[in-house]
Amino acid sequence: MFKNARLYRLHEPFPLAAAALEERLAARRFRPCGPLETATLGWTPPFRDGPDEHGRLVHASSGCLLICARRQERLLPGSVVTEALEERVSEIEGNEVRTVGRSERRRLREGILAELLPRAFTRSRRILAYLDTVAGWLVVDAASDKVAEDLVSLLRETLDSLPATPPRPPGVPATRMTDWLKGGRGPQGFELGDACELRDPRDTQSVIRCRGQDLAGEEIATHLRAGKQAVQLALDWHERLAFVLGEDLALKRLRLADELLEGAEEQDEEDPLVRFEAGFTLLAGELRGLIEELAQVFELTDQGAQTAPRAEDQAAAGQTR
Incomplete structure (x- = not known):
């Protein structure tokens, strides 16, 4: 299920139970790219049984809350845009016998993007993660910091706050x-x-x-x-x-x-x-x-300064919110 694990220490006990987290994630559910969007990012069900994207957004087990983000981006290489721009500039300069300035090149480029984006292919990537509310960690299945930070940033925006940082050991x-x-x-x-x-x-x-x-x-x-x-x-x-x-x-x-x-x-x-x-x-x-x-x-035990709540206390906290 997870090929990688990038760790983030939760500096405060996570306040939401599964049902409350589900409600918050639903407000940022994944939607495909619009015609002029280069990328979208939102929450999608961790469990996929076919193309259905309307399943549960949170799976809870033993104090762990499994979630999944999905990022979709349009594949429009910069070299394609540059080539189309140069052809357009050459055509204008040849027909009108003048030089195309920087601001006009910028407007031409924006116009080319508007033409090509709706026809570009899309590619999607899923990022699994889970919150261990007992041990106080967020674990992200990502091979790179950039991909992990995409999910963490989305979770911060969804929850309004998420005091979590990568581990910083005292030694090297x-x-x-x-x-x-x-x-x-x-x-x-x-x-x-x-x-x-x-x-x-x-x-x-x-x-x-x-x-x-x-x-x-x-x-x-x-x-x-x-x-x-x-x-x-x-x-x-x-x-x-x-x-x-x-x-x-x-x-x-x-x-x-x-x-x-x-x-x-x-x-x-x-x-x-x-x-x-x-x-x-x-x-x-x-x-x-x-x-x-x-x-x-690696002497990380004092990091975060939190006392992890018991699973039953966690559930009660979610019900009282």
Whole structure:
């Protein structure tokens, strides 16, 4: 379900239960691009069973609220617009024997955009995320900061406020990950995987990417002695969840252990929605434990200064709003 996990610490207890959050998200439900719009962003159901976009916007499980944003954009390459503009300018200058000025070029460009946009193809992207109201984290399935910030900004606009920031550890994560590589082992509960990215802090263009590699071997040690640092590192958490940890504490290439997936599949539930929600419950539970241990390793436990409410208190808070 989630391939990535970008983390945002909630600095206050999240005040809304599922029903109240559903109501707020419905006010910003996704709509397709209009003829002259380059992009739209709104909320869409996390569970898709066909093309229907009118299902539930929030799925709740064990204090976690699953949501999904959808961004649609029109594909109109700048090179196409530039080529059409140059043809239009050449035609005017040739027929009227004059030079087209900057302001006129700008008006011509706007006119070309108005002509081409309605005929441009559209592309959509879904961004899953969930709010862990018990542990106090927002987790976004995004491979880049830009995509994650799109969802976080939309959520802030929808709720009017969302005190949440990426984790800021007191030390440098790359230094700690490099120490694990030098020692040939991860912290307690974490085993080194077989992939890493090493970078020279004095020359950011000097990068080594390794996959299928013995990270405790001499080849990696040679790069470390040359001064390179680990900025991405594959880890396995308690043989339950494998991932690649970045220097920004983002998780990529998430993969649940086969034993966990097989156990979920053995339930043999025919209802796709029930299977979807069971998969989310499994993933969110494992990520809650993983994030808790990462917070201890990187000393994030005091960040946010919040006391997470119990699930029953959270539900009561939502009913009294």
